[in-house]
Amino acid sequence: xxxxxxxDPALETFTMSEIARxxxxxxxxxxxxxxxxxxxxxxxxxRAVRVNKGAFLAWQARLAAAAEAHLTPTGExxxx
Numbered sequence: 001x002x003x004x005x006x007x008d009p010a011l012e013t014f015t016m017s018e019i020a021r022x023x024x025x026x027x028x029x030x031x032x033x034x035x036x037x038x039x040x041x042x043x044x045x046x047r048a049v050r051v052n053k054g055a056f057l058a059w060q061a062r063l064a065a066a067a068e069a070h071l072t073p074t075g076e077x078x079x080x
Contacts, residue, residue, distance in 0.1 A: 013050035022060075 014022070019039065020030040034042035034049050041055025 010052075010054055012053040013045075014053055014056060016049050016051070019051050019056070 016030045016034065017027055020027040023030065023033075025033075030039070031049060033039045034051070039051055039056065040059045041052030042049060043052070044050075
């Protein structure tokens with residue numbers, strides 16, 4: 001299916017089921033994370049909760065970079 005030329009990539013979203021799959025958590029836990037403000041870009045769309053893809057992917061990249069910075073090349077924790 002061809003993408004609409006007026007579609008704005010900044011408006012693309014994940015469902016809570018998709019977020020749960022990516023994070024390897026239950027859907028209920030993903031909802032709790034959103035409710036506590038732990039998922040950047042989470043918002044209500046009527047009764048549904050959606051997560052902005054750009055905000056979520058940027059957050060995920062920051063977490064991965066932070067985790068990588070605290071590990072040595074062999075995977076051990078770097079000494080402080």
